[in-house]
Amino acid sequence: MAFFHTLFGARDPGTAARQRRAAERNARVNASGTALLAAELLRSTHALVQLSEAEALTVVGYMQLRRHAEGEAIIRQGDSGGTGDDGYMALVVEGEVTVEAVSVSRTAPLTVNVLGPGSLMGEMSLIDGAARSATCTASTDVRCAVLNRESLEALIAEEPATAAKLLSAVAQRLSRRLRESDIKLQLYSQLVFSMQQEIDRLVPDLD
Template sequence: MSLFDKLFGSHRQGDAPESRLPAERHAAVGASDAAHRAAQMLRAPTALMQLAEHEALAVVGFMRPRVFKRGTEIIRQGETADTGFMVLVLEGEITVESLMASRVNAATVKVLGPGSLIGEMALVDGAARSASCTASTEVKCAVLTRESLEALTTEQPATAAKLMTAVAQRLAERLRESSHKLQVYSKLVDTLQEEVDRLMPTPQGKHRS
């Protein structure tokens, strides 16, 4: 039996975890080896490694099961109406693509597997999705909705605060990576321009900045 089936086998996909009694939820995840494994995935370097084990386990208790067939577009770049969820991949792979202004076709950014997290940025700020995510295989995952996040905040505010802090740190790391890439790109452009100027000097002997 798969991790997904062990974790969610007793719940229908339409069940809302925030509707369960806290004692029922705590007992269900506390006694489940599969829930502990899912919590470990949530704490992986590809997800929210800043969470403590008990905090990740509490978050898992508020997640819903979802299965996406191969080829399903889970998140669409530019989407603004359906931004209230993030996804923890338990089984399968997801292709992340981004449509750049200078390109006609979307470029594959990365392929994500079990333990990966997607959609956390829009869950925080509600802004448009920054990339498209498509199931490249059948994907089984755990979803945290904004409603569940609000319920977690009410029931366990300290855990919810730690979750949001971990998400913020993850987003900050992405921004630093993007900034570094832009710096490398800028240096590459300058180097190429210098080489062009050397091979094809302008009358002034230098290019315009």
């Protein structure tokens, strides 16, 4: 009897529950045209091209769809966990988003970027929970797919292989952005150096 129980006995209830939740998520995603579009956009060159179709569908199963009216702030610069921001990452599914930031030397916000469908925002705070570095405002009515930190933790616990691929893709994306920023800083430093040389040439030495 012990032999038959080993072969045909009840499954681990935890495994059965995870399989049931996975089936429910898959059914929900497949029944939603917006969710399927979100999975397709998540794999775009603007987002996380490293994900496979199956991995993107799995990730979208852990995301929530949100609507934002024109003029509504989706992310606010300076917000963090202490201000009610749970560090979510958002994928633009429909609409347009304006990214603005206020620097130390400016009082008015500076437009940094304009994002369209397939663009990601907020991935840094998803990873480290730190304050937002910019404000993202809906320029039109916007639909987003949002992955918050609680859902990310659930993804890690239930789908570790997919979670690892997601985090690796996000890390590569952030690394690429950092390298682009380094290049811009180098160009800015060269420009400042050239301007200083020109000033030194044009302005006579007062000593």
